[in-house]
Amino acid sequence: MKKYLMLFIAFVCFSHINAQTTLEKIKSKKLNETRDIQLYIPEGYSEDKVYPIIVVLDAHYLFETVVSNARYYSYWDEMPECIVVGVNQPKTEDRARDCMYADASGLPEEKGTKFFEFIGMELIPFVEKNYNTANFKMIIGHDLTANFSNYYLFKDIPLFDAYINLSPYFAPKMEERIATRLEEFETKKFYYLATSDEDTKKAAQRIRGLNESLSALKNENIFYYYDDITEANHNSLAVQAIPRAMSKIFTIYRPISVKEFKETIVNLKTSPYLYLIDKYKTIKELFGFEKRVSVNDFMAIYSAVRKSKINNEDLKLLAKLGKKEYPDTSLFHFFMGEYYEKTGKPKKALRMYQNGFSMSSIDFITKDLMLDKADKLKEDFGW
Numbered sequence: 443m444k445k446y447l448m449l450f451i452a453f454v455c456f457s458h459i460n461a462q463t464t465l466e467k468i469k470s471k472k473l474n475e476t477r478d479i480q481l482y483i484p485e486g487y488s489e490d491k492v493y494p495i496i497v498v499l500d501a502h503y504l505f506e507t508v509v510s511n512a513r514y515y516s517y518w519d520e521m522p523e524c525i526v527v528g529v530n531q532p533k534t535e536d537r538a539r540d541c542m543y544a545d546a547s548g549l550p551e552e553k554g555t556k557f558f559e560f561i562g563m564e565l566i567p568f569v570e571k572n573y574n575t576a577n578f579k580m581i582i583g584h585d586l587t588a589n590f591s592n593y594y595l596f597k598d599i600p601l602f603d604a605y606i607n608l609s610p611y612f613a614p615k616m617e618e619r620i621a622t623r624l625e626e627f628e629t630k631k632f633y634y635l636a637t638s639d640e641d642t643k644k645a646a647q648r649i650r651g652l653n654e655s656l657s658a659l660k661n662e663n664i665f666y667y668y669d670d671i672t673e674a675n676h677n678s679l680a681v682q683a684i685p686r687a688m689s690k691i692f693t694i695y696r697p698i699s700v701k702e703f704k705e706t707i708v709n710l711k712t713s714p715y716l717y718l719i720d721k722y723k724t725i726k727e728l729f730g731f732e733k734r735v736s737v738n739d740f741m742a743i744y745s746a747v748r749k750s751k752i753n754n755e756d757l758k759l760l761a762k763l764g765k766k767e768y769p770d771t772s773l774f775h776f777f778m779g780e781y782y783e784k785t786g787k788p789k790k791a792l793r794m795y796q797n798g799f800s801m802s803s804i805d806f807i808t809k810d811l812m813l814d815k816a817d818k819l820k821e822d823f824g825w
Contacts, residue, residue: 462487463509468568472560473553478530479565482509483573484516484523492731493525494578495569497561497602499587500537501528504680508582511685519736521692522576522729527569529561531587541590548614550593558593562601577730580604580632580691584680585611585645592616595623595631603728604632606687608680609641612648621655627663630728632691634667636683638674645676665691694724697738707746714746715756718763735767737805744777757781772798776807779815792819 462483469476480501484493498508505528515521531537542554550558569575581602583591588610594601596619610616624633635656637649653668667690671679698707698721707714718739725733740760747756758781764773775798782791795816799809819825 468564470560470564472556472564477560480505480526480528480530481569482512482526482528484513484525486523487573489574491523492574492576494522494576494580494729495566496524496526497565497579497581498526498528499581499583499591500531502530502532504528504582504584504684505530507681507684511688515685515688515692520696521688522695522731522733524580525569525573525575527565529565537586541586543589543613545614548616548619550590554590557590562594566601578603578728580606582606582608582684582687583610584608585642585676589613589616592620595620600631603630604634604691606634606684606691608636608683609638609645609676610635610649611642611645612652617648617652617655620652621659624656624659624664624666625661627661630663630665632665632667634669634683634687634691636669636671636679636687638671638676638679640673640675641679642676667691694721694728695733697736698742703742703746707742708749710746713753713756714743714750715753715759715763718743735763737768740764740767740773741805754781754784757784768804770802771804772801772807772809772812773804774798775801776812776815779812783819788819788823792816792825795819 462485464481464483466479466481467476468479480498482505487493496508496512498505505526508528509526512521512524512526516523531540539553540557542552542557543549544551566579579602581591581594581604583589583606585608588607589612591602591605591607592610595605620633624631633656635649635653637646641649650670653670656666656668659666667687669683669686671682674682707717710717718735721739722733722735740763743756744760747753747760757777761774761777761781764771764777767773775794779791779794779798782788782794795812798807799812799816803809
């Protein structure tokens, strides 16, 4: 518990440094009232990029935790920079009306129906109108609002791609509906569910029951994650669950880790280069935008190619990709120089190293390294 408390404190401190968070008021025709929202725009916001949207219900106490985690993970390139929009619901009675459902059907009624439309027809369009947004959208809720977020699953084309359920207080029939719906999807969706050892007894029992059903899902389009957190109660679990959920949902987005390299990449029966291409293709399909191939991932695949000793063509392909992604650096020349060395073309390799000397250094590929490589070739061949 102490570990996660310290992480949370670090996240919150991190979030208050130059945070671009504003308080906005939206006049809602659906609700016939003005709603307070919080809006976070990444510090490096650019018209040349697109940003996923994270909708936070219960923003009056969840918003800062979500923003601090989003900033922290995106700083380390472990998730994309996101626009976070939070709906404040500080009054218990107003929150209950927002999430209102019929006891018989378990489906939204009265203000719950209007609030459902407010999110989809007014709040999201407000963000999309004013900012460059990606197709990927996430929603986060806690107990009543977590249950409410699941209603978007049942639209023919769901509004959200990822759902973070923090100790949901399920409406009648909700567990069966969720399990059935997730089995049906033909497009990729992320679903996270959390409870804790000190959670509300009734809620925890239903959550664990749903987990049993979802653990048996056979739909490859669903990325399902579950946490049963120790040393946390119904309220404090949110602090621990939010970073866990984000880490799991954006796993594919993260740079290649040491574990991934050792357990997967070095044991590939196919081309390491193709593994890299598939990774970034999947990122584009899931999140709706192209991510620049990280230097970390270039070097991981380069190491795998060197270990394999048979994929020389991958060096050539990496070189071409390096020229596209980092055109002002010596990445292209280094990979091509090594490719020519390994394929018995030392004069071409020498030219590559010499030309790369005038380019910018990148990672371990420095001007001194390029010079050393060129000098070594001259020495070996007596030039």
